Amino acid sequence: MDYTLKKSLGQHFLHDESVCEKIVQALSPAIQQLLEIGPGGGALTKYLLELPIPHYKCIELDKEKVDYLIRTYPVLKDKIEHDDFLQAEIPFEGSFSVIGNFPYNISTQIIFKVLDWRDQVDEVVGMFQKEVALRIASKHGSKNYGIMSVVTQCFYDIEYLFDVPNTCFTPPPNVVSGVIKLKKNNNPYQIEDYTKFKSFVKIAFSQRRKTLRNCFKSYLPAEKLLDQVFNNRAEQLSVADFVEFYNATRI
Numbered sequence: 489m490d491y492t493l494k495k496s497l498g499q500h501f502l503h504d505e506s507v508c509e510k511i512v513q514a515l516s517p518a519i520q521q522l523l524e525i526g527p528g529g530g531a532l533t534k535y536l537l538e539l540p541i542p543h544y545k546c547i548e549l550d551k552e553k554v555d556y557l558i559r560t561y562p563v564l565k566d567k568i569e570h571d572d573f574l575q576a577e578i579p580f581e582g583s584f585s586v587i588g589n590f591p592y593n594i595s596t597q598i599i600f601k602v603l604d605w606r607d608q609v610d611e612v613v614g615m616f617q618k619e620v621a622l623r624i625a626s627k628h629g630s631k632n633y634g635i636m637s638v639v640t641q642c643f644y645d646i647e648y649l650f651d652v653p654n655t656c657f658t659p660p661p662n663v664v665s666g667v668i669k670l671k672k673n674n675n676p677y678q679i680e681d682y683t684k685f686k687s688f689v690k691i692a693f694s695q696r697r698k699t700l701r702n703c704f705k706s707y708l709p710a711e712k713l714l715d716q717v718f719n720n721r722a723e724q725l726s727v728a729d730f731v732e733f734y735n736a737t738r739i
Contacts, residue, residue: 502531502589502615504656511587512536514613514649514669516571521584524548525573525598525614526591530557536587537561547573573598578605586612592661595620599640602670603682606643612670613654621666622648628726634696638689641727642677644670677731688734692722700733708739 502508511533515522519539524546527533527730536544547569548554548712553676554570569576574597590598595616602609616624619632625646626632640646652665679685695703703719725733 489684496692501529501658502652504652507652507656508532510650511538511589511613511615511667515539515585515587516611516671519585521580521582523579523584525588527557527568528553528589532589533557533561533564534588537563545569545579545586547571547576547579549573561618574601578608580608582701583608583610583673585610587614589615592620592663596636599624599636603639603643605627606672606675606682612644612673613649613653613667614670615665615667616660618651618664618666621668624670625668628723628729632725633723635686635689635693638730639686642679642685642731643673643675645673646670650704677706677728679731679734680736685731685734688737688739689722689730691739692730692733696722704737704739710735712713712737 508531512532519541522536522541522545523537524533524544527546527548529549533546545567546564548557549572551570554568557564557605574594586602588598595614598614599612602612615621621706622632623634623636624640625648626634626637647669649667649669650668654660654662654664657665662692682709690701691707692703698721699718699720700720701713702739703722704718705713715736717729717736
């Protein structure tokens with residue numbers, strides 16, 4: 489191995505080639521623009537470079553990995569950016585897809601960054617800690633259902649694809665991983681102010697064991713809290729219910 493593993497960056501390198509191929513094969517055909525986040529040692533990159541994608545870029549925070557990738561795959565010289573994805577500018581004009589074996593320590597932040605770019609990101613194929621993947625994909629009524637489930641599912645249809653055991657990585661993490669696919673659903677709920685909606689959902693889940701009445705009592709007048717919907721807990725509302733609740737409440 490011509491590079492070192494950095495625990496501070498949450499690095500666990502995928503060495504199972506069959507898993508790498510399955511992740512890459514989950515991308516939709518005829519992609520025109522693709523961003524890979526955190527290529528690391530190039531486990532997915534080598535397969536992505538074989539695809540007929542006109543415009544491919546990758547972002548890697550670790551300079552040692554950037555140098556290694558350029559040495560190993562010289563074609564990456566003008567396609568790789570040494571940057572922190574969470575601080576990066578949007579990489580393309582027009583629509584693009586995102587793929588990655590996402591570092592566990594920033595995976596939720598990656599999803600929220602993608603949501604900031606939701607007008608341009610058509611799909612995401614990503615590997616997460618299984619717990620996070622389930623949280624994103626969960627439906628209402630589940631203990632995994634939360635802020636990220638609601639907000640992401642307003643803008644993307646989500647499919648849980650498969651588990652990835654820890655033996656597929658070097659070094660093996662202490663958790664199972666999961667691969668999911670997000671496909672843009674063109675905002676069927678017509679949410680106009682994403683920031684306000686996200687804040688609203690955050691309030692609803694702020695005391696998830698309590699009713700919505702408890703969560704919103706500091707934000708709404710007492711007469712509004714009489715509505716039957718406030719008898720529920722946040723996890724009992726579907727995504728559609730949440731949008732209806734938000735539109736009716738408008739705090």
